[in-house]
Amino acid sequence: MLEAAGLTTVEETVYRLLVTSATASAEEISAQTGLPSEQAEGVLAALATKGLASRTDRQPRHFAASPPDVALLPRLQRHADALDRARTAVTDLLESYHSAARRQDAGQLIEVITGREALRQHLRQMQDNARHEVLWFCKAQYVAMPSGTNRAEYDALARGVRYRVLYEQAFFDDDGAIANVVEGVRAGEMARSVPHLPLRLAVADRTIAICPLVPGGPQGNPSEPTAALLRDSSLVGALTALFERYWEDAVPLHVSASGTMSGTDDAADPLSETDRRLLSLLVAGVADKAIASQMGLSRRTVQRHIQHMMTIAGAATRMQLAWQAARRGWL
Template sequence: MLEAAGLTSAEETVYRLLVTMSTASADEIAEHTELTPGETERVLAALIAKGLASGTERAPRTFAATPPDVALLPQLQRKSDALDQARAEVTGLLETYRRTRRRSDPDQLIEVITGAEALRQHLRQIQDSTRHEMLWFCKAQYVAMPSGSNRAEYDALARGVRYRVLYEQAFFDDPGAVANVTDGVRAGEIARAVPHLPLRLAVSDRAIAICPLVPGGPSGSSEEPTTALVRDSSLLEALIALFERYWEDAVPLHVGASGAVSADEPARGQVLPALDRQLLSLLVAGVADKAIASQLGLSRRTVQRRIQAMMALAGATTRMQLAWQAARRGWM
């Protein structure tokens, strides 16, 4: 048990015995441990050298254990720190190794997956390993996972993973789709809708993505999907940028008390106060908050508070989304 602290089996046996006794002679230790006198002397000498025991100088010589918190814990902490440093070094070396392999081996960048069952398995594995965020394009007519069957999403949401999911309008025509979206939003999914999506896509922690190479037919057809597993590369960055671009233009979805899914449609008849319209115009023009506050005679905190209020009114999570929604709603 104490091998990690550098003790042999015999040394651990003798040290544990000394811990249970205030002092003991070599003969007493030998009698309790069934070691020979010579072996006992060698083990005691090793324990003293390692700072785990001490012995009297006068005969009859006796031995006592050094307290474990003094003898063992600092040593174990030093080993733990060394292991942490080694682990960090190995992680860095692994990343360097992967970058080197990616330059020379395309298989390190893109892995081809064939068939719906293999696709389902990879989607489950990726979601199970996600720690921070999943990005998802949901198109109509599922290929691998029918509505409501992606239980890995609910497990991930329960452990704090953020899900941002984009649905194309035709998706809601699939059987069970509305109930699936309702359950997802209630579990914590952040959902939006767009008229059309260009492809199916899932991205885990911005580190790995799954997207189709050959779409395949809907479930039940004879055409099997051929899918790419894309790792850290310019292609992955492009897929993430594609998701974010569609996300900015999408309409947020909400679930009402009745369980109905509704969208935040732009209210063009809504009129902002003149001060907010002026503030918004300056914001869209790229003027900094401090300069806006000075020009409008407001405090910087007031400017930020009014911007937050407009973002909430527009259902926007970023200032870029606020500008886009403001243009759609005719606020400027």
């Protein structure tokens, strides 16, 4: 039972005897276990080396067990840490293996998915496996997931995955669509709106994408859509770039405390005079430290203002903030 702590079966047997006895000598261990005296001495010496036993002061030939919590728990933790590192290494090796296989076999880059249920399963799995970010094009009239049924998003958001979702305007005509978007934004989703999207799309960690190919299956049945699952390739890179291009032109969606949703562009001027002055210095290329000195603010306050403006603009980077600032007339 204690192999995970690095003990052999014989060592575990002797350690258990020591735990239940005040002290024991090699001869006593030999008598109770049937081990030869020399082997019993070797096992006690091994336990002492591993910190699980020690010689007593009054009877040097006798050994006493170290407390299990002191002797075993740290060893188990080290083994657990080593196992986690090994698991991470195996995951990296597996990814390298699949990447090499995909380079040699183009058939592994694209997988055709047919049917609503199969498409839903792949979309859920893609989100469950996402580590960093999910990008989404949401068009009107769902194919596989009705609005509000994608609970995998909330699980991913809860573990720190960032969601950026683009909705085309016709999407909000669906029943309950606005309420579902409000729920998503409140959970941490970054949402924007555009007049029209060219296709349906989901991208996870910029390495895997799902893109429906035709609205129906081989027999033209609208309940059986056909989609492509694309793995790490230039195709995924192109689709990610397409998303970023639409994201730059989209209008960020704002949800008020009362649950009302509106485009940030339609809201009242969200910037203070301090924000505008700071933004002009930032766009001019002035470093945070110099901005703080010039405006009489701390660097932390400067960074807090910048983060606030990025949130308002729906910008993921400072470069996007500058672009949005110019687009909105903030400068």
